[in-house]
Amino acid sequence: MLEVRLAKMTWPEVKARLEETDVVLMPTGAIEQHGPHLPLDTDIAIAEGLALRIAEAVADDVKAVVAPGLPVGASAASMSYPGSLTLDEVTLLAVWEQVVKGLIHHGFKKVIIVNGHGGNRALLSTLINRVARETGAFLATMMSISIQPASGATPARSRRRSRWRWASARRWTGRSTRWSRWPAS
Amino acid sequence: MDRAVNEVVEVAGVLSDYWPFNAPKVPITFSQPYDEWAASGWQGVMGDARLASLAKGQRLLEGAVAAGAQLCRNARALPVTLKPFNFP
Numbered sequence: 009m010l011e012v013r014l015a016k017m018t019w020p021e022v023k024a025r026l027e028e029t030d031v032v033l034m035p036t037g038a039i040e041q042h043g044p045h046l047p048l049d050t051d052i053a054i055a056e057g058l059a060l061r062i063a064e065a066v067a068d069d070v071k072a073v074v075a076p077g078l079p080v081g082a083s084a085a086s087m088s089y090p091g092s093l094t095l096d097e098v099t100l101l102a103v104w105e106q107v108v109k110g111l112i113h114h115g116f117k118k119v120i121i122v123n124g125h126g127g128n129r130a131l132l133s134t135l136i137n138r139v140a141r142e143t144g145a146f147l148a149t150m151m152s153i154s155i156q157p158a159s160g161a162t163p164a165r166s167r168r169r170s171r172w173r174w175a176s177a178r179r180w181t182g183r184s185t186r187w188s189r190w191p192a193s
Numbered sequence: 194m195d196r197a198v199n200e201v202v203e204v205a206g207v208l209s210d211y212w213p214f215n216a217p218k219v220p221i222t223f224s225q226p227y228d229e230w231a232a233s234g235w236q237g238v239m240g241d242a243r244l245a246s247l248a249k250g251q252r253l254l255e256g257a258v259a260a261g262a263q264l265c266r267n268a269r270a271l272p273v274t275l276k277p278f279n280f281p
Contacts, residue, residue: 031269033261062258062265065258065259065261066262069269070265070266072265110280110281112280117273118265120265143278144274146268148264
């Protein structure tokens with residue numbers, strides 16, 4: 009079976025994979041309370057599990073790679089619960105940006121962030137739009153219930169087609185799928 | 194975390210929109226029949242509406258995988274030219 013986990017590959021394997029794909033999935037989540045019945049890593053476990061399932065679903069054609077999950081997110085509101093961890097917004101944004109730029113640097117020109125934590129959403133929106141504008145890469149973030157593309161790298165002529173395709177994706181989720189407004193050309 | 198545990202957490206997490214925080218941890222697996230789970234007594238805690246949300250959560254997860262896969266395919270097909278950028 010095709011190895012999809014970046015961290016389990018050797019660098020020559022990554023180099024070879026980059027000949028076949030430029031798509032990477034990057035899980036983000038949180039280490040925070042989820043009530044007395046769930047572990048602190050629930051959000052990152054969901055994000056990693058979802059990313060791996062997606063990568064396995066496209067292993068025959070896209071051959072996407074899953075980057076190591078970045079477990080700690082924006083969880084200041086949970087810090088009164090023992091064990092919860094958080095990073096301030098500036099630090100978190102800087103960490104994500106460095107990792108994403110590293111992936112782009114190596115040739116992963118399409119970065120899909122699979123996010124498991126609602127508290128990360130606003131910062132991830134800032135991240136994908138900033139990095140897409142600076143690098144020209146395609147970035148998008150998705151949760152189990154929503155997809156948000158950054159359109160900085162999306163050519164105008166393919167925008168209409170992409171809109172239609174993402175609208176199709178909305179039907180599969182069975183819930184409202186939210187994405188940012190496409191910026192003016 | 195092994196895959197089975199991961200799946201339990203995924204289901205529970207996907208259901209977090211519907212799941213009360215004070216509910217006990219429920220050892221659900223994808224293979225456990227709905228009726229068996231309902232008969233285990235959890236309906237007293239969760240109520241029939243929340244039991245039904247298990248099936249809804251599974252559909253949501255399957256939908257998320259399908260949507261993510263389509264997103265990957267869409268992204269793969271996009272022509273992208275990188276700009277020079279400073280890194281590291």
